[in-house]
Amino acid sequence: MSHNINSFSKLNEKIKAINGIPCVLEALWDGDTSGWYLYLNLYYKRRTWWFKEIFQPHLSKKALGTISLGGDIRLFSGQVPPWPEAELAKEIGKLASEKYGLTFYMPSEEPDDDCPSWDQQHLAIACGKCGKLIIPTDSAHLPKDTCYGCYLKQKSS
Template sequence: MPYITSFETLEQEIEKVPGKPVVLEALWDGDTNGWFLYIDLYTETGRFFWKKTTAVHLGIISMGGDIRLFNGQVPAWPEAVLAKAIGEKAAEKYGLTFYFPSDKEPDDNCPSWTQRHLAINCADCNKLILPTNSPYLPKEICHHCHLEREWNEKIKLNKPYKDGIYGTYRTKDNPDECRDHTIVDYLKTLKALDAAIIIFTHDELIAIKDNVYNEIKQLIANYKPSDLQGESRKFGAFKTLSFEDRDYEIEMKFGHAHWELYSQVYRYRTLEEAVLNGWTYYLHIVKGITDRDDAFLRFVYAVCNGETSIQAINDRYRNILTAAEVLATLENLATLNCINILNQTIHITERGKNIL
């Protein structure tokens, strides 16, 4: 299957197809490695009564698996950026229509070019989606907007994040690589600490790895296959997880227990690598972080590259929080030494980076 990596590679594939190019289509799909884009071309041959439209698969655009969702690379979809750039260039050169219904984030519930008449517009983002009969989703919005509504509600409620104790392991050997290996039971013993950096010995790291292993075994003991059956399965996002010579079907969208098992196995394998390679691990702890604090830090660090303005944050959360709530949150983060505020400009601190 050809990989589309540039306009030149796309052009080469288009030139192989007979007929007049009329539509270039980009649709999301996913497998056990993550999300990618299918690139298809619709061409016309013949004239009048003999006119025929044919769909031809040109290739895929893929720039990384779901590991990006764990290591904090957000926004995580350069596939969309590339597809838009080369699609618009193809539209200009060939006079075709570039059809990319979900150009900001992955969504495998968008209609193909020939299914457009079956689609509705998402009430929040307006993109075309196929009507859902899933018992887990609202009927009028896409899955991404459903999650966005849930997340916005968490920001409004402003509940403590992870029981109010925010801890992240980080390796000394690779400071840019940050993975969340929070062990809840361990963190509960640290509630008296407002802020701390704890260094783990090799033996302690082995003990944590063993604890994660025991959690995995418990999750496996309680594992049940997804209850999505028949037509309803198209609303799920299924992956195959292999652990100790056995495969488990993981339903990623709605199966919370499945996602927990998937996450813990990922954590366990990372800890195995850490123990094997003798990595030095740090646990950065800040007490008093809320869901709203977490959202602000991620916005400043990931979206704004570590620096932004108070006005930009007000704009981002305009329909969710008041200006007073935004300011109070920023002042709390400054008190926790997670950000610095100078002349209406916000900079994330090393502590702020370390806990993300």
């Protein structure tokens, strides 16, 4: 996958290609038939020229790529840690925040596609069990104040 980010230098290349000031790096989960992965977005102040250099006050958003390391076969192989994508994201997110002074935002360290993006946080609530930020579900069959992970744990206990 050409947009796969598997190191800080890959991430750094993508950030450097942005024409502006990086402000927030977000890592969110999504899944497809080959398993869960993280996708990275950068919020930045766009650079423009109007007689002099101007940085637009509102943030622009750009998709940088994905972190995809294993596919779900690891669930059967008992690999530890279970979600190395999250470990890698934390590691390179920390380096990016040190280098650029940006905010690293990853609402969930385990797969969850109900978490708000950075610019949707005002729509989110905290899970009543674990405190994770979630966008309340519109499903009639699921609790509105609990994240899906906690709901599953509760159901199976």
